[in-house]
Amino acid sequence: xxxxxxxxxxxxxxxxxxxxxxxxxxxxxxxxxxxxxxxxxxxxxxxxxxxxxxxxxxxxxxxxxxxxxxxxxxxxxxxxxxxxxxxxxxxxxxxxxxxxxxxxxxxxxxxxxxxxxxxxxxxxxxxxxxxxxxxxxxxxxxxxxxxxxxxxxxxxxxxxxxxxxxxxxxxxxxxxxxxxxxxxxxxxxxxxxxxxxxxxxxxxx
Amino acid sequence: xxxxxxxxxxxxxxxxxxxxxxxxxxxxxxxxxxxxxxxxxxxxxxxxxxxxxxxxxxxxxxxxx
Numbered sequence: 001x002x003x004x005x006x007x008x009x010x011x012x013x014x015x016x017x018x019x020x021x022x023x024x025x026x027x028x029x030x031x032x033x034x035x036x037x038x039x040x041x042x043x044x045x046x047x048x049x050x051x052x053x054x055x056x057x058x059x060x061x062x063x064x065x066x067x068x069x070x071x072x073x074x075x076x077x078x079x080x081x082x083x084x085x086x087x088x089x090x091x092x093x094x095x096x097x098x099x100x101x102x103x104x105x106x107x108x109x110x111x112x113x114x115x116x117x118x119x120x121x122x123x124x125x126x127x128x129x130x131x132x133x134x135x136x137x138x139x140x141x142x143x144x145x146x147x148x149x150x151x152x153x154x155x156x157x158x159x160x161x162x163x164x165x166x167x168x169x170x171x172x173x174x175x176x177x178x179x180x181x182x183x184x185x186x187x188x189x190x191x192x193x194x195x196x197x198x199x200x201x202x203x204x205x
Numbered sequence: 206x207x208x209x210x211x212x213x214x215x216x217x218x219x220x221x222x223x224x225x226x227x228x229x230x231x232x233x234x235x236x237x238x239x240x241x242x243x244x245x246x247x248x249x250x251x252x253x254x255x256x257x258x259x260x261x262x263x264x265x266x267x268x269x270x
Contacts (some may be wrong), residue, residue: 013233017226024222085230091223096260109257116253117230124238124246148246168248 014077021084038083038181040185045082046195049074055200056140060133089113090166102168111163118158123148224261
């Protein structure tokens with residue numbers, strides 16, 4: 001199969017998976033929680049990805065749809081993929097540890113599960129020959145630590161980002177029906193982005 | 206035949222959608238890895254994905270919902 005066809009199928013597949021997860025979550029958990037989980041997962045991941053590309057951590061060449069379209073830095077499918085993964089790992093860890101387990105334990109398990117599958121996916125699709133995203137290039141970060149031809153920075157980022165995202169979502173959801181959930185998520189988002197800026201500027205990655 | 210198989214599997218997919226989705230991501234990554242000439246990458250999931258799936262199955266057998 002030509003690589004260009006695999007690339008297109010990969011991008012379309014992510015969008016389809018997002019729709020499947022969204023429909024499933026909506027049916028089993030209701031609209032309000034589903035929208036909060038998916039929107040927070042999408043906005044947080046897409047924002048962090050934009051920061052990372054701007055900092056020269058990696059780049060996404062030749063995707064079909066970027067969000068925002070200008071500058072065409074991060075594909076829409078990247079945020080959708082992250083957002084689809086969030087409720088999936090959350091439900092699995094809640095079944096393993098129990099729904100009443102402390103949010104930090106559930107979040108840690110979520111992060112580990114996410115990086116577990118990324119250790120298979122990322123080395124397959126990043127870099128040559130598929131080039132869904134590239135770690136090396138002119139003006140980009142010269143990484144020092146690599147695993148399976150992927151910077152260790154990436155895997156650490158997956159654990160931290162997914163773990164933080166799901167921990168924050170659970171903290172907000174457990175606050176009770178009267179709590180201002182969207183406002184709290186907005187505060188968490190601002191804190192996350194501030195931390196992300198600092199982490200991405202660390203020279204030793 | 207495919208429809209009949211799907212009908213038989215549907216209750217399991219419905220009850221265990223998330224872990225099925227998680228395994229699908231692993232299989233999908235393994236197929237992609239094989240297509241780009243790195244078939245051994247899928248085996249990494251035996252260490253990084255399978256333990257979570259096993260933990261899920263064990264937990265479900267002890268505490269079915």
